[in-house]
């Protein structure tokens with residue numbers, strides 16, 4: 001039987017509980033999900049792509065995946081090319097609010113134009129994470145605010161280490 005493989009692409013700088021929620025929701029739908037970390041040094045990320053992959057790999061065993069294999073990988077270039085290279089049939093993206101939809105729709109249509117056989121699958125994030133984004137977590141944390149419950153504990157620790165707090 002064909003493996004139902006999906007990629008879940010993103011910057012994950014850092015991974016939030018909103019991302020984890022999407023991974024958990026998508027795992028019953030696929031046999032394998034590749035959490036695909038974009039290598040985007042030009043965006044001046046808080047964590048290097050290696051650090052982000054390592055942080056995610058540390059968390060994945062605790063999620064389990066319930067029969068769905070969860071792996072982490074990094075990529076540069078087009079998401080659609082990476083999905084093809086990995087023989088994935090789907091690209092998973094989370095939608096938090098209507099405001100995400102327009103950007104996500106444009107991206108999904110472009111990815112479909114690039115790779116017509118690869119479908120984008122949108123999943124609705126849990127309401128409690130509807131305002132959670134990596135950018136907001138970094139801003140709040142950097143300015144001394146609390147982010148517990150919004151990012152995994154191990155990631156909050158890494159953020160503290162990074163800022164030397």
Ligand code: PNS
Nearest residue numbers: 009010011012038077078079107110111
């Ligand atoms: O977590 P993000 O920043 O919302 O993820 C955005 C991401 C990485 C999915 C998007 O920027 C992307 O796919 N970048 C790779 C380049 C690409 O394929 N661009 C065309 C998408 S239509």
